Amino acid sequence: MPVQPAISKRQIQQSSTSRTVSFWTPGRVLLFSAFVGSGAYLYGVNDASRYLSKSWVRSTAPQYASKSKLELAMRELRSELGEDTISTDDEDLHRHGFSEWSSINIDQLPVAVAYPQSTEEVSRIAAVCHKYRIPMIPYSGGSSLEANFSAPFGGMSVDFAHMDQILTLHEDDMDVVVQPSVPWMSLNESIKSSGLFFPVDPGPSARIGGMVGTSCSGTNAVRYGTMKDWVINLTVVLADGRVIKTRRRPRKSAAGYNLTNLFIGSEGTLGFVTEITLKLAVIPQETSVAVVTFPSIREAAAAASRIMRAGVPVAAMEIMDEVQMSVINKCGSTGKVWKEVPTMFFKFSGTKAGVRENVKLVRDISRQHRSGDMEFAASGAEATALWSARKEALWSMLSLRKEGQEVWSTDVAVPLSRLPDIIEISKKEMDDLGLFASVLGHIGDGNFHESILYNSKDPKERASVEQCIHRMVDRALEMDGTCTGEHGIGLGKKDSLVKELGLETIDVMRSVKQALDPYWLMNPGKILDVPE
Numbered sequence: 001m002p003v004q005p006a007i008s009k010r011q012i013q014q015s016s017t018s019r020t021v022s023f024w025t026p027g028r029v030l031l032f033s034a035f036v037g038s039g040a041y042l043y044g045v046n047d048a049s050r051y052l053s054k055s056w057v058r059s060t061a062p063q064y065a066s067k068s069k070l071e072l073a074m075r076e077l078r079s080e081l082g083e084d085t086i087s088t089d090d091e092d093l094h095r096h097g098f099s100e101w102s103s104i105n106i107d108q109l110p111v112a113v114a115y116p117q118s119t120e121e122v123s124r125i126a127a128v129c130h131k132y133r134i135p136m137i138p139y140s141g142g143s144s145l146e147a148n149f150s151a152p153f154g155g156m157s158v159d160f161a162h163m164d165q166i167l168t169l170h171e172d173d174m175d176v177v178v179q180p181s182v183p184w185m186s187l188n189e190s191i192k193s194s195g196l197f198f199p200v201d202p203g204p205s206a207r208i209g210g211m212v213g214t215s216c217s218g219t220n221a222v223r224y225g226t227m228k229d230w231v232i233n234l235t236v237v238l239a240d241g242r243v244i245k246t247r248r249r250p251r252k253s254a255a256g257y258n259l260t261n262l263f264i265g266s267e268g269t270l271g272f273v274t275e276i277t278l279k280l281a282v283i284p285q286e287t288s289v290a291v292v293t294f295p296s297i298r299e300a301a302a303a304a305s306r307i308m309r310a311g312v313p314v315a316a317m318e319i320m321d322e323v324q325m326s327v328i329n330k331c332g333s334t335g336k337v338w339k340e341v342p343t344m345f346f347k348f349s350g351t352k353a354g355v356r357e358n359v360k361l362v363r364d365i366s367r368q369h370r371s372g373d374m375e376f377a378a379s380g381a382e383a384t385a386l387w388s389a390r391k392e393a394l395w396s397m398l399s400l401r402k403e404g405q406e407v408w409s410t411d412v413a414v415p416l417s418r419l420p421d422i423i424e425i426s427k428k429e430m431d432d433l434g435l436f437a438s439v440l441g442h443i444g445d446g447n448f449h450e451s452i453l454y455n456s457k458d459p460k461e462r463a464s465v466e467q468c469i470h471r472m473v474d475r476a477l478e479m480d481g482t483c484t485g486e487h488g489i490g491l492g493k494k495d496s497l498v499k500e501l502g503l504e505t506i507d508v509m510r511s512v513k514q515a516l517d518p519y520w521l522m523n524p525g526k527i528l529d530v531p532e
Ligand SMILES: Cc1cc2nc3c(=O)[nH]c(=O)nc-3n(C[C@H](O)[C@H](O)[C@H](O)COP(=O)(O)OP(=O)(O)OC[C@H]3O[C@@H](n4cnc5c(N)ncnc54)[C@H](O)[C@@H]3O)c2cc1C
Pocket: 101, 137, 138, 139, 140, 141, 142, 143, 144, 145, 147, 148, 149, 160, 180, 201, 202, 203, 204, 205, 206, 207, 208, 209, 210, 211, 212, 213, 214, 215, 216, 217, 218, 219, 267, 268, 269, 271, 272, 273, 274, 391, 392, 393, 394, 395, 486, 487, 523, 526
């Protein structure tokens, strides 16, 4: 039996001083793949959390409102903002604390859901919750996978459903000001006559506020970058109700700390984002979508990193394994039967001549990795169908669930050159679980996902899935990668975050949290543990 890597305290300290010791040399990858599936794994999470309690950031355990205080707060808010602002309807509470596709579901639900109509109302809600010490959990599209909108400490979910307006479009400045509940898909649709679009494309039901919350990306990120690259300024309501603006309008500014960046990816733990100014991009002249098959997932991943290294400006490059292709076939949404082998989806965009050239480059590199022929979508409708098959992969997988089953979907990212290695091992380990499981992802960013269909009521099955996922995350860290490329930390990856960055770095994050939210009211328990 091979000796498998356990992350020790010493390694945690090493990684925090960025002296990276790479365990996964290509030789070891091969050796490891030959042995996976056998033997136990020592997982060092407990070490990490014990360490964390020695944190130098002084903080005491927060005291949250009692039930009677909560009722006082609700009465106060209802009389000030109207009865309808606060809901305690059971179904409403359930919808705001539980998700079918999240990796962790816990029993605690929010106690109330607030529906503000403006930044001022959010500010009033925050001020009252602050006065009574009630946890607040921002909620936009509710499509996040880790970065949870769930309420482990109860409290008030703040749903932006009524703040869904596109406020101003500045065509000549190529920017737009929106409220948090604007869905990216309808934003794109409403502004298309301007010749502009917003290129960040996470889950189809995501909204801009939540997209800021998770610092999301999507299939277009390989060409256009992630959410961070597209936000110009933010209006934020802090935990005590103060309203701040992070900066002015120009595309660049060197004025002070970058607070815009601080709030992006903070998962609602630092404040409520109530207004967002986004950059826009010009819709390209020509777009085409193509599909290429590969004999193995390793060949596909290797072709992907060659394509990136050759500097071919693909608009998107996605990988799906044979399992995911079978899911597409089973769901039948593309009106076509695909070969059930590892497949890459490409989007090319730009001028006609540019697209032609890029297609040729990609085809040549793919052939060197024993690809099949490149098949193009015959029409715009077929291209859309193909692309939505990719975007909705998770939903398709959900639709195949049997009684009692859930999908665990999680992501990691590694440096591009390590992709073939990590994908190959992770896929092999997943296959050995004997469950319905697949690899897919934004391969051009070194970012991929594992989705596993399992029975969460079976403790043995749940434990083996959990181990498999932990091993993938640890492996990504060993390869100098990150425990999440886009879904965020939420509740489930807090220990991995400690391993990834080291305790000194986590302590700086705690100091920031402590400074902006000393009573730990904003989305408590996410990203960082609440002080005990
Ligand atoms: C089918 C499917 C495909 C997906 N594909 C991708 C993908 O390709 N790339 C990707 O990155 N993600 C993907 N996701 C995940 C998800 O779409 C993103 O995480 C998205 O950014 C979440 O947006 P939301 O509006 O649904 O956020 P929510 O789930 O409502 O919230 C996300 C987080 O932000 C916080 N938050 C919400 N609103 C605010 C606010 N106004 N102010 C402050 N904090 C706030 C919440 O508290 C929570 O912590 C996918 C999900 C699904 C279901």
